[in-house]
Amino acid sequence: MHPFKLNTVPGNEDDPSDQLQTINNASGPSTSSASFISPSQFVTSKQCSEPPSKRPRQLKLFGSTKNELTETEIKEIDKCVVKMIVSDYQPLSIVENVGFLEYTKKLQPLYSVPSRKLLTTKFLPQEYNVISSKLKLILENVNDLSITTDMWTSDCNKSYLTVMCHFIHNNRLHSPVLATREVKDSHTGLNIATALTHIFNEWSIANKIVTIVSDNGSNIKNAINEHLLKYHHPCVAHTLNLSVNEAINGNFNVHQILKKCRAIVGHYKHSSLATGKLRDLQSQMNLPLLKVKQDVSTRWNSSLTMIERLLTTKIPLTASMSSLPRAPDCLNASEWEVISDCVKILKPFENITSELSGENYPTISLVIPLIQVGRRLGNLEKDKIVVKSTLLDPRLKKTVFGLQENADNAHKWICEELTNMIRAKNDNTEITESDTTQSTSSANICSVWKHFDDKVAQVKIT
Numbered sequence: 001m002h003p004f005k006l007n008t009v010p011g012n013e014d015d016p017s018d019q020l021q022t023i024n025n026a027s028g029p030s031t032s033s034a035s036f037i038s039p040s041q042f043v044t045s046k047q048c049s050e051p052p053s054k055r056p057r058q059l060k061l062f063g064s065t066k067n068e069l070t071e072t073e074i075k076e077i078d079k080c081v082v083k084m085i086v087s088d089y090q091p092l093s094i095v096e097n098v099g100f101l102e103y104t105k106k107l108q109p110l111y112s113v114p115s116r117k118l119l120t121t122k123f124l125p126q127e128y129n130v131i132s133s134k135l136k137l138i139l140e141n142v143n144d145l146s147i148t149t150d151m152w153t154s155d156c157n158k159s160y161l162t163v164m165c166h167f168i169h170n171n172r173l174h175s176p177v178l179a180t181r182e183v184k185d186s187h188t189g190l191n192i193a194t195a196l197t198h199i200f201n202e203w204s205i206a207n208k209i210v211t212i213v214s215d216n217g218s219n220i221k222n223a224i225n226e227h228l229l230k231y232h233h234p235c236v237a238h239t240l241n242l243s244v245n246e247a248i249n250g251n252f253n254v255h256q257i258l259k260k261c262r263a264i265v266g267h268y269k270h271s272s273l274a275t276g277k278l279r280d281l282q283s284q285m286n287l288p289l290l291k292v293k294q295d296v297s298t299r300w301n302s303s304l305t306m307i308e309r310l311l312t313t314k315i316p317l318t319a320s321m322s323s324l325p326r327a328p329d330c331l332n333a334s335e336w337e338v339i340s341d342c343v344k345i346l347k348p349f350e351n352i353t354s355e356l357s358g359e360n361y362p363t364i365s366l367v368i369p370l371i372q373v374g375r376r377l378g379n380l381e382k383d384k385i386v387v388k389s390t391l392l393d394p395r396l397k398k399t400v401f402g403l404q405e406n407a408d409n410a411h412k413w414i415c416e417e418l419t420n421m422i423r424a425k426n427d428n429t430e431i432t433e434s435d436t437t438q439s440t441s442s443a444n445i446c447s448v449w450k451h452f453d454d455k456v457a458q459v460k461i462t
Helices: 016-026 071-086 092-096 098-107 114-138 189-203 218-227 236-250 252-270 272-285 302-313 314-321 331-357 364-370 386-392 404-424 447-461
Strands: 145-153 159-169 172-175 177-182 209-214 232-236
Touching: 071 092, 071 114, 071 314, 092 098, 092 114, 092 331, 098 364, 114 189, 159 189, 177 189, 209 218, 232 236, 236 252, 236 302, 236 331, 252 272, 252 302, 252 331, 272 386, 302 314, 302 331, 331 364, 364 386, 386 404
Parallel strands: 145 209, 209 232
Antiparallel strands: 145 159, 159 172, 159 177
């Protein structure tokens, strides 16, 4: 889970679906057909808070006879400024920066850059209203969707609740952020449920929610199960991280070695002499010039990154420490072996986390073939939503189930659901059970899939 904001990115005015896709991709360059300006049309800047119609005329340089921009041109450029800020996560204060103003002035002296106040009070709300209206229109035609939600705390110690929805429209997966709201009341189940209800009602989706995904906090689970009366599914990636953290912290020997590794990394991070010595030795040995990496206590995968880098730089690092004054104790041979074994054990968990954190494809069908951590995640093969998603994935079908009984149950539940759907629509079409024993092999993305690929190969042989 991670904090989000509502991405209000100008996009194709004619196709709300395309513009929604621009929302989903707002963290990178957009591919929508927003109005881009050619180099000859780029405009500059002079700080100004008046609306386009009241901005002063300016003479254009480079010998052009044109002495003002049209209303349409100004609006298009204003839209591009908003697009730049939103797509690239730029601060609103960029329009007040001297360098930005000088740069835009060289491009086009006729354009006055809108002030930060004008962006806040007019342009951003306008674009938000356009995007939200188009998203609401799309959601009217969506029958089923899922929700992911998380509570987080900002640097200024304010608590926020973020809500995303996930649905398929025009054969494409969409995951827009619906809201990020400050939660000022105590974080009880009732207060969280009330905040979520307001958001759901605002977008008219309360009766379309199939499941809500969140962390395992008792308050959020209470809000979803007891107050909203919705199906709650724990965030598997979050639960997996808890399991790995518990395993690392529960092993005293590993915990002490990691503490020693942090002392080594910290010394090189704070000593220019040590860093220079390591770099010189790497250069003499014709090795890549790599720095050590510090881990973060709240992220176990950063500890993996730290020990991987220590192993990569082991030879020059050990040599440099032997000649440094006041250097921390270096790892002994057995400790180097321990962190090498830790990398082999933890690397698959990192790959699994990456697989389950995908944003452009459904991930719930991957849970059963990738995860079998019993104490925290329980028996996933008996979770109706998980098993039905797995069986419907054409790459997986029945092959990944540990017990044939669980696969058969998933097949039965899907048939029952299809029957109910057909009856609800008064359709007399006869249901024909399809053979789900055949399976297509999924791409061998990483080593965590090797066991599954071997299992599929055995099915094909038999």
